[in-house]
Amino acid sequence: xxxxxxRRRALADAGIRVxxxxxxxxxxxxxxxxxxxxxxxxxxxxxxxxxxxxAALVGRLGERLTPTAxxxxxxxxxxxxxxxxxxxxxxxxxxxxxxxxxxxxxxxxRLEAVRRPAVAEALGAWRRAAFADDVxxxxxxxxxxxxxxxxxxxxALDGLLLDRLTxxxxxxxxxxxxxxxxxxxxxx
Numbered sequence: 424x425x426x427x428x429x430r431r432r433a434l435a436d437a438g439i440r441v442x443x444x445x446x447x448x449x450x451x452x453x454x455x456x457x458x459x460x461x462x463x464x465x466x467x468x469x470x471x472x473x474x475x476x477x478a479a480l481v482g483r484l485g486e487r488l489t490p491t492a493x494x495x496x497x498x499x500x501x502x503x504x505x506x507x508x509x510x511x512x513x514x515x516x517x518x519x520x521x522x523x524x525x526x527x528x529x530x531x532x533r534l535e536a537v538r539r540p541a542v543a544e545a546l547g548a549w550r551r552a553a554f555a556d557d558v559x560x561x562x563x564x565x566x567x568x569x570x571x572x573x574x575x576x577x578x579a580l581d582g583l584l585l586d587r588l589t590x591x592x593x594x595x596x597x598x599x600x601x602x603x604x605x606x607x608x609x610x611x
Contacts, residue, residue, distance in 0.1 A: 434459050434466050435483035438476060443527035447535040452476065474541045481532065481545045485553065487525050494518065495560070503565035509606040511566070512576060516598050519584055526588055567610050579605050 437459035442450050455466040455476070470476040494514070501507050519526050536543035554577065561573050568576075583601055586592055 430461075430465075431469055431479065432483065434461070434469055435479045438466070438480045439483060439487075439528040440524055442480065442531045443524035447531050450476070450480075474545075477532070477535075477542050478545045480528065481549050484525060484529055484532070485549050487522060488519065488529070489553065489556070490515075490518065498564065503567065505567055505606050505610050507564075508566045508568070508610070509603050511564075512580065512606065513599050513602045516580060516584065516602060520587060520598070523588055526584055530585065530588070572609055575609055576605065579609075 434455055438450060438455045441454045441458050445454065450473075452466040452470070452473075453463060456463050459465070466476065470479050497514075498507060498511055532542060532546050536546045554574075557577075558570050558573055561568075580602075583598065583605075587598065
């Protein structure tokens with residue numbers, strides 16, 4: 424298997440774009456090669472099977488969706504209250520919406536996971552690890568609410584993002600107002 428890390432990331436990013444544009448059925452090695460502008464066979468050289476390709480996409484989605492230290496810096500040292508939690512959740516939504524192809528690719532993989540156990544295994548492992556990281560950050564920051572409340576916020580933000588990436592029920596209601604209302608209602 425080829426080992427050029429920059430090429431692997433570029434191919435995975437191309438795969439994310441293919442997945443977002445064409446859906447899971449359109450995700451082929453040839454489509455990734457074409458999207459990346461590389462010779463035919465390059466993607467299969469790096470990711471010999473579809474399972475290898477999907478695992479690479481899951482890993483790359485994780486890299487792109489995981490907040491960096493710079494993303495978290497504005498929340499350090501602030502009073503851990505509902506206002507801070509609201510600001511953090513609004514930032515999560517902002518970062519995800521800034522890369523709609525990443526969010527759409529993740530949604531496609533979640534749907535594909537229903538039909539393919541290998542996808543469910545790879546994606547489930549990443550989601551559980553990401554949630555554990557969220558719980559650790561939430562706890563370390565002293566934010567209000569516990570694991571259950573954080574889980575409820577994940578469910579709510581997943582729905583909000585799906586709504587905003589597809590066909591919004593109420594385009595006039597801002598994302599910030601929605602997040603603020605969620606925080607107020609889930610943490611009275």
